[in-house]
Amino acid sequence: MxxxxxxxxxxxxxxxxxxxxxxxxxxxxxxxxxxxxxxxxxxxxxxxxxxxxxxxxxxxxxxxxxxxxxxxxxxxxxxxxxxxxxxxxxxxxxxxxxxxxxVPYEAALKSRNKDLAREAYAEHDVPSAKFKKVKTFEEAALAAGQIGYPVVLKPTNASSSQKVFFIHSSGELEQAMADIVDFKETYMNFKVREEYLIEEYLDGQEFSVELFLQDGDPIFAAVTEKTTSPLPYFVEIVHTLPTSVYSERQEDIVNTAVSALRAIGLINGPSHVEVKLTDKGPRIIEVNGRPGGDNISSDLLIQALGFDIFKATVHYYLDLPIDIHTHQNRAASVAYLTAVKDGTVSTIRGLEHIADNENVIRSHISVQSGDRIVVPKSSDDRLGYVITIGNTPTEAREAALGLIRNIELIYT
Missing domain, CATH: 3.40.50.20 (Rossmann fold)
Structure with a gap:
């Protein structure tokens, strides 16, 4: 230096x-x-x-x-x-x-706008979802009819599952469109574009791929297994790294993620790519040109593999040597606490088990007695988390899930 x-x-x-x-x-x-x-x-x-x-x-x-x-x-x-x-x-x-x-401006712009990204995937034959960009209910209904129900309606430039709708019918679509057009601002007062996506619903196990690319080739890759909340919502409630399922398909999943990054021009640095493994193979959900959030990069990568993608990224920007070696070989998981019904919390039970568990690395429970809570519609509605480690992905995941399931929220 x-x-x-x-x-x-x-x-x-x-x-x-x-x-x-x-x-x-x-x-x-x-x-x-x-x-x-x-x-x-x-x-x-x-x-x-x-x-x-x-x-x-x-x-x-x-x-x-x-x-x-x-x-x-x-x-x-x-x-x-x-x-x-x-x-x-x-x-x-x-x-x-x-x-x-x-990052090249056009690549960053595509990673921030889901419609531009989908267009790039289509142009480069990256396996993705059928989609149409719409502005009105009439356009959305026509697109949904062409794609075929069920479909997903989402903003083009939001995140954290904000205003993402799973839709079975024209009636549900009309209600969702009335809701989404009132969504004008997202985090930090950034404007939500008044253009929306109707997408084919992709059924299958969800993953994210944590990547670091150099001239279009991955010099680091890890596959994170994800669990999302029950439909009709898509809130991520468990991440496990490395994946405990479909480990034999990891190469296909990584290759699909890399093809999406190349298509939009993100060929250097960190990325977090969301993928579903459908019966037709891996399909791209979305690309993020930065390290994964939700404790994946800050905790799971470090706890499981000893890899600090933030340090690597800073070194990349400064043209300093990048250490992409993994320094340990274990697994880590984060599970989020969520409400099973709307209501006001009177008592919280089961928190004492967290401090006594040898697998726990860190936890944060934000809900308190007297809080009004709701069934999660976006990541903002989650109520806390527990991060665990294990010798295997299954061990880490079950430890985190077990502790979350032992927390009982008593409603007034």
Missing amino acids: NSKKKIVAFVEPSFYGVSFVRAAYEQGFQIISIVSSPENPVKYGYEGIYHDLIIADIRDEDSLYEAITNSEYHHKLDALIPATDYASHLTAKVAERLGLKG
Whole structure:
């Protein structure tokens, strides 16, 4: 490493992006956080592990660019890294303007917009879902009739299963369209596009593939097994790494994920690709051009394999050596606590078992007595989690599930 301390700027660290800040800070780099509010380091949990703030409208490319060029760090930044999904394409464009290394803007734009990604998959023969982009109920009904029920209705540029609907009929579709058109803003006040996707429902086991690519080839790959909530919702409630099922199909799953990344132009750096293994083979759900969230990259990869994808990504942006070797061989799982019905919690039982369990690495239960809870429709409705390790994926998964199932929520 050069004797001069590298200066690394992150755009709006939040959720998974906090792990970027921590990885860079622990490496001894100078950390600049570009944020929409000076309160955000406390809000997202990285107070004390950054060195300076730059305030900007992270929803606006010119605001980001001008905030950097008008700061003392103009011509001094060694890296500019998106630390939230929503600003990834804007960060890519600003990095281009500053002459810094980054993801190609068009690739970042496609990874943020599901319709553009689906179009790229179709153009490059990547196995995916049938889809139509729609604006009105009439267009949606026509598309659903052409694709065939059941279908999925979703926003083109949201995440965390927000406003994703499983639909059997025209009547359900009409209700869902009335709901989705009122969804105007997502996290951090980013606008939701008034264009939506009708997609073929893909039936099968769901996975995510955690990848690091170099010139289009994977130098690291791991397959995470996923469990989602009962239909009609798609909330992720268990992740296990590596997968405990269909291990013989991992190569097919990884190859399909890599083909999707190549199709949209994400050929370097980290990614998190969601795949379903259908009776016709792996099919792409969506691509994210960043490390996986939901404790997958921050906990499961590290606990199971000893691989820090955040550190590797920071090194990639700084043109430093990347350590992609796995340093251990075990399994890890995270299971989320969810409500089985809507209501108000009076008592929570079973938490004492978590602290006594030797498999537990970390847990966080956010629900308290008096809280109003709902059956989860998006990731925001989950009530906490338990992270466990095991010698095998099945052991880790069953440990996490067992502890979550032992938590009893008593309703008033």
